[in-house]
Amino acid sequence: MTYLSKITSPTLLIDEKKCRANIKRMADKAARHEMKLAPHWKTAQSRIIGTWAKDFGIKELTASSIKMAAYLCGQGWDNIHIAFPFNSLEINKLNELAKNQILSVQLINPITTQKLVDQLTEKVGFFIEIDAGYGRTGVKVSDFGLIEEILRTAKKSDKLYFKGFYIHAGHSYYKPDIPELYEQTRNALGMLKAKYRSEYPHLVTRTGDTPGCAVMEDFGDIDEMGPGNFVFFDLMQAKLGGCSKEEIAVALAVPVVDINKERKEVLVHGGGVHLAKDVLKEPDGTNNFGEVVQLEESGWKISEPSERSYLKSISQEHGIIKASESFLQKVKIGDVIGILPVHSCMTADAMASYLSLDGQTIDHAEGVS
Known part of the structure; x- marks a missing residue:
């Protein structure tokens, strides 16, 4: 398993x-x-x-x-x-x-x-x-x-x-x-x-x-x-030059619940209560609340720049992904995908525990009653 x-x-x-x-x-x-x-x-x-x-x-x-x-x-x-x-x-x-x-x-x-x-x-x-x-x-x-x-x-x-x-x-x-x-x-x-x-x-x-x-x-x-x-690390640190995206050590796994190919959008269960609401700006002025990565048994894979997809909006539980063509062709309802956080401190605080890649739960202070 x-x-x-x-x-x-x-x-x-x-x-x-x-x-x-x-x-x-x-x-x-x-x-x-x-x-x-x-x-x-x-x-x-x-x-x-x-x-x-x-x-x-x-x-x-x-x-x-x-x-x-x-x-x-x-x-x-x-x-x-x-x-x-x-x-x-x-x-x-x-x-x-x-x-x-x-x-x-x-x-x-x-x-x-x-x-x-x-x-x-x-x-x-x-x-x-x-x-x-x-x-x-x-x-x-x-x-x-x-x-x-x-x-x-x-x-x-x-x-x-x-x-x-x-x-x-x-x-x-x-x-x-x-x-x-x-x-x-x-x-x-x-x-x-x-x-x-x-x-x-x-x-x-x-x-x-x-x-x-x-x-x-x-x-x-x-x-x-x-x-x-x-x-x-996180996307903000990567933007500032402190790390590469490959060095980011946490990713939010979220289920895909709907796909709208006409609008090139993917709806995931993952919003502000999970990621917090720290945001980066894309070159076209749109919001970026996190970047999509492909989850694999050994971790996650960063997309090529031309195939990049990202969370363009979030509410309490919802996240809407602006999807690339290649991502739209691969993704299915019921898939679990990864999101690199903009600000890992706030995401970790919101989630209050971690799951390691070998399936172990890792403690967090906010998860202690």
């Missing part, structure tokens, strides 16, 4: 070989630049895939929430960093987890810092998140007054210790000049390290975006990298 025989509804497939190769590639890059790799597990969200990461010497993970950190606790990680401005309403939960797992959090204001000073009962590290141009969150790199207020406040507690500075250059997803953007990141983290190293000799700097970590070869003196999407 092959994995294909198990699929009757939308199912997220994972190619372990490709996933391991992606992890190895980033681990090798980090080693080449003498950087620590602490991957952001918001993409994979899996304990089993975490064991694959350990095979390549990875000892620390990054999480996007305390819920995810809790799910990852007890798996032997040296540290789990929660890379989201810490929510002070969760201090009790943080204390509980920190009894048995070394944790660090992200701080961007002295108010939350003071609440941690007042309420922490266990030792917890912290990074100060820096905004060097993204504009989503973080302390502006030039706001030394705020940085120092956070540091002064943290010093009031023997439970809260400073680890360093963290930048997520998320604008690398939509700004074409990644080398120029990374010059900002290198300069910002290098300046902060030089300014505060005498007082905090063990401080480290970390960068965390997949596009930059995947394509850059000049990281200056940045100490650590924490990308996440590289574990699977």
